[in-house]
Amino acid sequence: MALVNLSSPHHHSLNKTSRLMVWVLLATLPGLAVQSYFYGYGTLINLLWASFLALGFEAIVLGLRRRPIMPYLTDGSALVTAFLIALALPPFSPWWLTLVAVLFSIIFAKHLYGGLGNNPFNPAMVGYALCLIAFPVSMTQWAGTEATLTFGQQWQWFWLESVTGGIDSWTRATPLDLMRRTNGLTLTEVASSNPQLGLGLVASMWINLAYLLGGLILLAARVFTWHAPVAMLAGLGFCAGLFHMGEPDLYPSASQHLLTGATMLSAFFIVTDPVSGATSRKGKLVFGVGVGILVFIIRSFGSYPDAFAFAILLMNLSAPLIDTYTQPKAYGHQPKKSRSQGEE
Amino acid sequence: MRKTWNFHGGVHPLENKTQSNQLPIVVMPAPKQLVLPLSQHMGKAGKAVVKPGDYVFKGQLIASAQGFVSANIHAPSSGYVSALEERTLPHQSALSGPCIVIDTDGKDQWGDLNPTIDPKLLSKSDLLYLIQAAGITGMGGAGFPGAVKLQPKSSIHTLIINAAECEPYITADDRLMREYADQIISGIQLVQQLLDQPQCLIGIEDNKPEAIAALNHALNQHMNIEVCVIETKYPSGGEKQLIEILTGQQVPNEGIPADIGIVCQNVGTVKAVFDAIVLGQPLITRITTVTGKAAVNAGNYEVLIGTKVADVLAFAKVDLIKTSRLVMGGPMMGFTIQDTQTPIIKSSNCILAAADLELATVADHHSCIRCGLCEVACPAELLPQQLFWFAKAEEFEKAQDHNLSDCIECGACAWVCPSQIPLVQYYRYAKGRIKALNNETQLAELSRMRFETREQRLVDEKSAKEEKRKLRATAAAAAQAAKRAANPTSADPIAAALARVNKRKQEQQTATTPKSPEEVYKELKTAAAITRTKLNKTSKALTDAKAQDHEQAAGLQETVIALTTKAAVAQAKLHAYETKLGLDPEKEKILQVSVAKANGTIRQLEKILATAADPKRIEADILNAKATHEAATQALADHQTNLTKKPTSAQES
Amino acid sequence: MQTFYFAIVILALLAIVFGAILGFASIRFKVVGDPIVDQIDKLLPQTQCGQCGHPGCKPYAQAIANGEAINHCPPGGEATIKALADLLDLEAIPLDAEHGSEAIRTIAYIREDECIGCTKCIQACPVDAILGAAKQMHTVIIDECTGCDLCLDPCPVDCIDMIPIEVTPVNWHWQQPEQLIATSSSPYSHGAPDHA
Known part of the structure; x- marks a missing residue:
């Protein structure tokens, strides 16, 4: 009988970091499935490749930093980064693009700052933003949705960047890209004049809905609180709605903003990243609204096809400031009016 | 149903209460030995009023409160006080503190009890006195002396009874309420009487339906007491949290509940108040839950304060081999103990004997x-x-x-x-x-x-x-001036001064005549030393001057010669006087050196002794050295007494 | 020419007016701050032990203000050096071993039956924490002893012990948990704005 001496509490919820990460990974599956349904095997191949790279780099860096490898590898954070990169990259991105993104996010954005928990920026977004700036052409190759490549063709494209039969007929500008170059036409008008774009819009909508489903699963599993994603969607929706009301021809509607591009992916899987986000509930609201507004501004007036990477990185920068000003009032620090929570 | 509020946060750990709340409370007989720490409460430790060997009756005061925030301690059973000593305290640090140890005699004989027949007639100060005298402290965990909270500076509108028992595993209050509901209600009424009849809210979590029923059964319409059933959520039993749940108010930062007109007491504490006032019994027992997978007879036990954990565990058939962690208190806030000799104190509501992997x-x-x-x-x-x-x-x-x-x-x-x-x-x-x-x-x-x-x-x-x-x-100058003013006719001051000087010289001479030979010797010695030093200095200056070919060299040479003679004369004078006295400075020096040497040897030997392999031999050496030292000191002393004795004889001769 | 004089007069007037305003402001809004010596003195541990080579903390504070190194105070240790470095905007340097090393805090106890009542320790105590009179037994007021050691040397019978402060349940506290799997070499999160 060796009695241990420990500080209370002696009980634990048995909640683990790896459990949270597994939930996040599982919640991406609906989005992954829908994305693959519309765009073929590209995302899947990318995902496997990114996961392999992320685990590999993580293990190497942990070894170099003389940290225990297995406990950190199994916490799942590297896999989450890999998943987010793979899902955010276009399905047609070649192997080296993923390599650059993963390498940069795991080594530079994560471990050089001290590893999990100490990175001020979301690693996946750092890797994504780098690729967006360095390789804009590859980053905007989205496939058309009318026909998908076979697995073999996709595999060939992934490694060689050529497909027997040529790729030209397969790639399209993204709906978001077109949204900004409507030449004064509304989206419905554009869609009716260009059926392929219409299809793209539909695909984008379904993908976003799938990610929304994943996000709701995470909310139900209490992996994160509702504050950040809801605030982000509200911020984006509000701005989009306001401008759309003023100039419906120039600015697409709120629902189109919310259901195109990576809106839902970022709202539920990236804005909710706790490490690089704000801390308190109030802070998360501010953080989310900030991301929403920045996404709208960059999408509407910027020169990049999608904006969430930059919006999130910019808000990551201001997270410490937000934290400073949104510290909650501790118990008993202000005379509160009775806060009713229903009858017993 | 009363409106209740919610507090921020909280968690829902597994309750684990059914292991221990199924069976009625079992009274544990008095163990062979009781250990009562003098500090079982917040604030100052009590002061023992018994000494080892005293016979004490059950309920007799054995330690009295020191100051306002302190509490009396009573003997939980009859027997002899066997020791006042340091024993392991029920504290996370596992440090020891002063305790009174009582060897019980098994008779469990009460001393005089003063039950109150009609407590309604008691005045507020009587009630307070009785509560204070009974050594009541908070039974919920923190152990704050009970009487302190019951004399608030502001008026109290609400008395909150904490029956939430939100910690997992613990069921002591649950069983207490089921079995002693009437006593608890009476206790509450006494506290209400003390606090000018505030309304009373009993906060109880909804996972204790039997206790709620028992309390409601004990209540009647006319009482200003209400049982408030609240959601089971940890830590609803925290004082501040319970106050927020029941009143919607928050205790101000750095304030106490009385600041917002609320007093909060644990349900066990009001039962103790009942015992103290109606039965006249001081606080000497408490209900403690023994639970955990290692406890075969998990349940609630009425144990005497001061019973060792080991005795309680044995009584509840705890398998100590299976126990990997002993927690005093609940799993969320309790502390681990390593020594099963640790006693149960007034605030020990639970012992959790957890098997491996249970926690x-x-x-x-x-x-x-x-x-x-x-x-x-x-x-x-x-x-x-x-x-x-x-x-x-x-x-x-x-x-x-x-x-x-x-x-x-x-x-x-x-x-x-x-x-x-x-x-x-x-x-x-x-x-x-x-x-x-x-x-x-x-x-x-x-x-x-x-x-x-x-x-x-x-x-x-x-x-x-x-x-x-x-x-x-x-003052001296003024006196002189006055003198002069008083004597202006006396001739010129210089003559007067000269006369004074001469007079003083004469006086001195007369004064010197009876000078003791020691003083003369000293003076001579000093004179010799002074001339020697002067000579040394000058000769040094001379060599320097010579080295630099200085023109002063010649003058210095003369001075040196003069000084040399002077020194020789002084030395001769001193020597002559020494022989006259029969003194031998050389011998004294030698004696002094031998004393110092002996001293040094002792020191060295002592140093070696600290690290020596065979201390016996070195101790013997030290004894030898000490003897030498003593002899040398004696010799020196003898010699010095010669100095004081001989001169007198020399003078006489 | 007239414009020229005019300009000079105006400039002169302006100079006078602004000078007056500034002068007024400097008196009216004068920041009454602690002199730097007092600020330094506040950070020193006040053991008055003289290990820095000065007869007390205040003199050392004065010396620091005059440019002496900040690492001569063993009782204060790293914490004091860091605080001084922050105050004076200097670099925190390791403790100068010449003046002693950082040791646990102790308190002087007089073995009272051995004390001969020589009052030498009373004279040596920098904070008057020893009580006693000639030929009377002395004792240390333990609440006021700084543990400076200065009474040890003068004692002719070596009856003073330096005993570490006793750990009681009142002053005991938890230590930091051991880092079982340590990650962050830097303890700062970006939650602290000045490190982001």
Whole structure:
């Protein structure tokens, strides 16, 4: 009988970091499935490749930093980064693009700052933003949705960047890209004049809905609180709605903003990243609204096809400031009016 | 149903209450020995009023309260006081403290009891006196002396009885309410009587339906008491949380519940109040839950205060081999004990004998991912993860800015933490360090003041001396002037002065005549020494001058010659006097050296002794050396007495 | 020419007016701050032990203000050096071993039956924390002892012991948990704005 001496509490919820990460990974599956349904095997191949790279780099860096490898590898954070990169990259991105993104996010954005928990920026977004700036052409190759490549063709494209039969007929500008170059036409008008774009819009909508489903699963599993994603969607929706009301021809509607591009992916899987986000509930609201507004501004007036990477990185920068000003009032620090929570 | 509120945060750990709440309370017989720590409560320790060997009756006062925040201690059973000594305390540190040890005689014989037949007639001060005398402290865990809370400075509108018992595993209050509901209600009425009849709300979690039914059964319409059933959520039994649940009000920061007109008492405490006033029995027993997978007879036991944990565990058939962790108190806030000789005290509500894997394992903890689950769980509405970073980095000022002091150490944050960081330990560490640093700062400030006062004192003393000297000088001058003024006719002052000098010389000479030979000897010695030094100095100056071919060299040469003769004369005079006295300075020097040598040997030997392999031999050596030392000292002393004796004889001869 | 004089007059007037305003402001809004010596003195541990080579903390504070190194105070240790470095905007340097090493805090106890009542320790105590009179037994006021050691040397019978402060349940506190899996070499999160 060796009695241990420990500080209370002696009980634990048995909640683990790896459990949270597994939930996040599982919640991406609906989005992954829908994305693959519309765009073929590209995302899947990318995902496997990114996961392999992320685990590999993580293990190497942990070894170099003389940290225990297995406990950190199994916490799942590297896999989450890999998943987010793979899902955010276009399905047609070649192997080296993923390599650059993963390498940069795991080594530079994560471990050089001290590893999990100490990175001020979301690693996946750092890797994504780098690729967006360095390789804009590859980053905007989205496939058309009318026909998908076979697995073999996709595999060939992934490694060689050529497909027997040529790729030209397969790639399209993204709906978001077109949204900004409507030449004064509304989206419905554009869609009716260009059926392929219409299809793209539909695909984008379904993908976003799938990610929304994943996000709701995470909310139900209490992996994160509702504050950040809801605030982000509200911020984006509000701005989009306001401008759309003023100039419906120039600015697409709120629902189109919310259901195109990576809106839902970022709202539920990236804005909710706790490490690089704000801390308190109030802070998360501010953080989310900030991301929403920045996404709208960059999408509407910027020169990049999608904006969430930059919006999130910019808000990551201001997270410490937000934290400073949104510290909650501790118990008993202000005379509160009775806060009713229903009858017993 | 009464409207209730919710508090922020909270968690829902597995309740684990059915293991121990099924069976009625079992009274445990008095053990062979009782250990009663003098400090079982917050505040000052009591002072023992018995001494070893005294016979004490059950309920007899054995330690009296010291000051306002302190409590009496009574003998839980009859027997002899066998010791007043340091024993392991029921405290996380497992340190020892002063305890009264009683060997019971098995008779369990009560001393005189003074039950009150009609407590309604008692005045407030009588009630307070009885509560104080019975040594009642909070039975919920913190152990705050009960009478202190019951004499609030402001008027009280609500009395809250804490029957929430939100910690998992513990069922002591649950069983108490089921079996002693009437006594509890009477106790509440006594407290109401004491506090000018405030309304009373009993806060009880909805996982205790039998206890709720028992209380409701004991109540009648006319009483100003209400049982408020609240949602089961940890830590609803925290005083501040329960107050918020029942009244919607928050206790102000750094304030006490009485500031908002509320007094909160544990349900066990009001039962003790009943016992003290109606039965006249002091607080000498309590209900303690023994539970955990290692306990075969898990349940609630009425044990005497001071019973050792080992006895309780044996009585409840706890398998100590299966036990890997003994927790006193609940799993969320209790502390581990390693010594089963630790006694049960007034606030020990539970002993949790946990088998392996029953409680959270000593897990590796990962790094904080700032997930914010702790912030959601924190009932004090703090930012636990920020506090954690600050505590880890020892940035205590920032931790205080983030209201670390408001942390109630409930453990909800550590319970939810997915990285399994022992957050509460970090906060306790930071709090302890902050307290220590504050003490240090206070001490430093005190030292600084004392140092400055001392410096000032020294300066003052010095200047006072200087002042005195000056005063004396001016007084002397004034006296002289007065003299002169009084005697203006006497011839010119120079002549007068000369006359005075001559007179003084004569006086001196007459004074010198009876000079003792010792003084003469001393004077001669000094003179010889002075001339020697002068000679040395001059000859040194001479060699320097010679080396530099200085023109003073010739003059110096002469001085040296003169001094040499002078020194020789002084030395001769001294020598002559010495022979006259029969003194031998050479011998004295030799004796002194031998004493010092002996002394040194002793010191050295003692040093060796500390590390020596065979201390016996060296001890013998030391004894030898000491003998030598003594002999040498004796010889020297003899020689010196010669100095004082011989001169007299020399003078006589 | 007239414009020229005019300009000079105006400039002169302006100079006078602004000078007056500035002068007024400097008196009216004068920041009454602690002199730097007092600020330094506040950070020193006030053991008055003289290990720095000065007869007390205040003199050392004065010396630091005059440019002496900040690492001569063993009782204060790293914490004091850091605080001084922050105050004076200097680099925190390791403790100068010449002046002693950081040791646990102790308190002087007089073995009272051996004390001969020579008052030498009373004179040596920098904070007047020893009580006694000639030929009478002395004792240390433990609440006021700074543990400076200065009473040890003068004692002719070596009856003073330096004993570490006792750990009691009142002053005991938890230590930091052991880092079982440590990650962050830097303890700062970006939650602290000045480190982001």
